[in-house]
Amino acid sequence: MTGHEAWPTSNPDTGAGAPAPVRGGVRLRMKPHTATRGHVDGAWWPRSHDPAREFPGLVLAMSSWVGPVRRVSYHVDDWDKTRRELTVEGWSVTVVGFPMLDANTVVVTGSNRRQMMLLVVPPDTPGGLARAVLRSAAGPDTVASVEEILVSNGIRLDRRTLARPEVVESEPGQGRMTRQPELVERSRT
Template identity: 70%
Template sequence: MSISHPQRVTPIAKHIPEFRTPAPGVPVRSEVRLRAKPRTGAGGGVDGAWWPRSRDPATEFPELVLAMSSWVGPVRRVTYHPDDWQAAAHELTVEGWLVSLVGSSTLQANTVAVVGPGQRRMSLLVVPPSTPGGIARTVLRSATGPGNMSTVEEILANNGIDSGSARASALPPSMSGDFA
């Protein structure tokens, strides 16, 4: 993947043709539902927002890593809240580079942090995968508005998403505490 525009900011990264090694039985997808704040935007709580299709890091993180390389360079580390995701390996190889996956309970829920060379970092709000399309797209837009300084909880709540229930619904019933 060419990384000729490391500071490029686009509304939605839609096409990543280089990624062609999904988990067995998982179809190749080309759209990464991702938005970043403009460089001139307010700092705020997050630098962008991402709407993954599942809570499986092995499926979702490779596409995120490739898309984020446009902003932070070759991604070296993805930090995530372990309650938001299924179990993951500690490393992932994407297009020949090694990416560390770090589950950290001190990271804010419903976020991931992506770090590239020289500690270039972006924090992304994670829209729960089960969120209906219209609501999810609204969250992506509101989180990345140039003047938005809201917290992750405020952005989700303002769009009718309870951040606590979003995490509980992220895991299979055997892992989320639902034994009904």
């Protein structure tokens, strides 16, 4: 069984102060519900580092998996500064940056407290590599860490800027890093 792809578009308010409409679809690929439990539940490839522009589309897409999204947690160094709360199609979503959350991840929490962790493919990753990472992260048997998935697909993170990829030629399994302790409890129901 392959992962599930979501390419929805949203229709956010376009009034003054509202975020710009989502450009194109949300580039998201999720593991099947019957997949082996791993470090991530899928992967997302945003188009920028701007949470106000990118998170609304993710919130809409993830509501199919976690119910109405109430919170998006992210690694603070991976994203531009943003408001602590966004309104997406009439519901309030808390947006919180944590310095100890794994780099290149977001955790999406629904109103029923269901959480899913996504690998975030750096926005400026070339298309072919990004699609390979999406497929790898959403593979039904994938249990690799975020760093292992990125490195095995030819992306090495520049730790000075965290979410900026540096494409390298490497063998799968090279350059593995120790995973930080998980600070957000995840559950599958």
